[in-house]
Each structure stands twice: as C-alpha cells, then as structure tokens.
Amino acid sequence: MEFCQVIRKRRSIRKFQDRPVEKEKIQHLLQCAFMSPSSHNHRPWHFVVVQKRELLDKLSLSKPGAQGLHNAQAAIVVCAYPEKSDVWIEDAAIAAHTINLAAVDLGLGSFWVQIRNRYFDQKTTAAQYVKNLLNLPQDLEVLSIIGLGYPLKNKPENQSVIEYDKVSWID
Numbered sequence: 001m002e003f004c005q006v007i008r009k010r011r012s013i014r015k016f017q018d019r020p021v022e023k024e025k026i027q028h029l030l031q032c033a034f035m036s037p038s039s040h041n042h043r044p045w046h047f048v049v050v051q052k053r054e055l056l057d058k059l060s061l062s063k064p065g066a067q068g069l070h071n072a073q074a075a076i077v078v079c080a081y082p083e084k085s086d087v088w089i090e091d092a093a094i095a096a097h098t099i100n101l102a103a104v105d106l107g108l109g110s111f112w113v114q115i116r117n118r119y120f121d122q123k124t125t126a127a128q129y130v131k132n133l134l135n136l137p138q139d140l141e142v143l144s145i146i147g148l149g150y151p152l153k154n155k156p157e158n159q160s161v162i163e164y165d166k167v168s169w170i171d
C-alpha cells in the first residue's frame with residue numbers, strides 16, 4: 001500500500017473478527033518493529049506476543065481503557081530496558097507506532113493501550129500488573145500494549161488537516 005494511504009487508513013480499531021492473526025503476519029510486524037530507529041542504536045526493546053485468550057482477557061483488565069483487548073485476537077506488549085537507554089520511552093514508542101502502521105498494510109486493525117504511567121488500582125501500576133501476569137523481569141518496563149486483529153468494520157479514513165494555530169513557521 002502507498003505510504004500516505006497507510007497513514008490515512010490507520011485508525012484505532014478495538015473490535016475484531018473472530019479470526020486468528022496468522023503467525024507469519026505477527027512475525028512481519030515484529031520484523032518491522034526491529035527496523036525502527038533508536039537512540040544511539042541501543043535497541044532497548046523487548047516485545048511479548050500474547051495470543052492466549054485467557055491472557056488477553058486478563059490484559060484487558062490492566063487499566064481502564066484496555067477493554068478492547070478482550071476483543072483482540074493477539075497483542076504485542078511493547079517493553080524496554082531503561083538501563084539500556086535513557087530515552088527508552090521514545091525508542092519503545094517509535095517501535096509501537098511502527099507496529100500500528102505495519103498492521104494497516106497487512107489488512108489488520110490495531111490499537112494502542114497506554115500502560116506506562118497508568119494504574120490497575122490505587123496501589124498497583126498497570127505496568128506491575130502486566131509484569132506479574134506475564135512473569136516479566138522487574139528491570140523491564142512496559143510502555144504499551146498493541147491490540148491486534150482483523151477489523152470487524154473499517155473506520156473512515158483519517159480526515160485530520162494541518163492546524164495552523166499549532167504550527168510556527170519561521171522563514
């Protein structure tokens with residue numbers, strides 16, 4: 001698909017067909033993620049692919065706004081080791097968005113579930129909940145979860161235009 005068309009078509013999809021995502025397509029998404037740029041090329045990422053229904057359902061409880069994972073057929077938990085990069089958040093966010101865009105090109109829908117800086121309950125961060133559930137090391141941080149599947153319905157293309165009040169153009 002033409003690049004601008006991918007950008008226009010990308011919307012957050014939270015309702016999916018009852019159809020599994022092929023392993024090859026998930027591998028392709030991972031391949032794209034690993035081609036992301038990272039500061040100093042430190043590549044601090046770690047990705048956890050989840051396809052088990054039971055785990056997807058538990059991930060959907062990780063915080064308010066994660067419910068769509070209950071409908072998802074797969075998820076990629078986007079993590080990074082802060083000790084490997086002082087800008088791990090940026091590195092992980094770029095990789096996460098690369099997955100979002102690559103999914104469009106494969107005919108998949110996806111949505112971003114924010115985990116960093118979010119809470120499961122008053123005492124537990126969403127990141128800690130996810131780490132406990134997936135048995136992840138304590139020194140690994142969780143940025144987001146990308147929910148995936150074949151869209152139940154296609155959303156209208158992105159209609160956003162340049163908001164010139166948010167742009168300063170210095171000639």
Ligand SMILES: Cc1cc2nc3c(=O)[nH]c(=O)nc-3n(C[C@H](O)[C@H](O)[C@H](O)COP(=O)(O)O)c2cc1C
Binds near residue numbers: 065112
């Ligand atoms: C940093 C970030 C965090 C987000 N967190 C969530 C989330 O926790 N749950 C969710 O359903 N969508 C989440 N989204 C998706 C946004 O709600 C969505 O991108 C926005 O409403 C624009 O809609 P669109 O993606 O269809 O263009 C997040 C998106 C970004 C970039």
